[in-house]
Amino acid sequence: xxxxxxxxTRLSPLPLGARVFSFAFSRKAxxxxxxxPRFTVLEPNRAELVVPKRRGVHNHLGTVHAIALCNGxxxxxxxxxxxxxxxxxxxxxxxxxxxxxxKATSDITCVAETDAEAWTxxxxxxxxxxxxxxxxxxxxxxxxxRLWVTPRKRAAQPASA
Numbered sequence: 001x002x003x004x005x006x007x008x009t010r011l012s013p014l015p016l017g018a019r020v021f022s023f024a025f026s027r028k029a030x031x032x033x034x035x036x037p038r039f040t041v042l043e044p045n046r047a048e049l050v051v052p053k054r055r056g057v058h059n060h061l062g063t064v065h066a067i068a069l070c071n072g073x074x075x076x077x078x079x080x081x082x083x084x085x086x087x088x089x090x091x092x093x094x095x096x097x098x099x100x101x102x103k104a105t106s107d108i109t110c111v112a113e114t115d116a117e118a119w120t121x122x123x124x125x126x127x128x129x130x131x132x133x134x135x136x137x138x139x140x141x142x143x144x145x146r147l148w149v150t151p152r153k154r155a156a157q158p159a160s161a
């Protein structure tokens with residue numbers, strides 16, 4: 001089990017454990033702290049978090065800014081990737097395609113999902129389906145974040161004497 005998934009499994013059942021996890025996750029990748037993600041689900045092939053609607057993420061309309069939404073989706077994708085990827089592989093994001101489908105007028109639940117077989121395939125291109133959902137169930141953003149998944153490089157073995 002990955003470090004991220006182990007930390008979630010240990011902390012999430014505790015009072016305020018999900019908040020402690022969310023804070024620690026944001027410390028590891030500080031840019032995510034700008035949207036103050038609150039993780040609610042983390043398991044292989046699925047992650048969910050909430051981006052609270054607050055002044056710090058508003059656009060000129062008073063709704064959650066499009067880039068704040070993308071930041072929340074990428075945080076969910078990153079947690080999913082860390083919780084899912086086999087130990088002998090590594091990942092890096094290579095692109096994001098999203099459509100803004102409605103105004104983000106409430107807290108937004110960001111969801112990232114993949115299929116298990118994508119991580120064991122020989123194809124290094126892994127698509128993570130992402131969406132952001134308003135409190136009333138309306139999807140406000142959806143798309144795919146593409147990952148490049150390759151084998152980990154092995155450390156060079158010392159020469160035998």
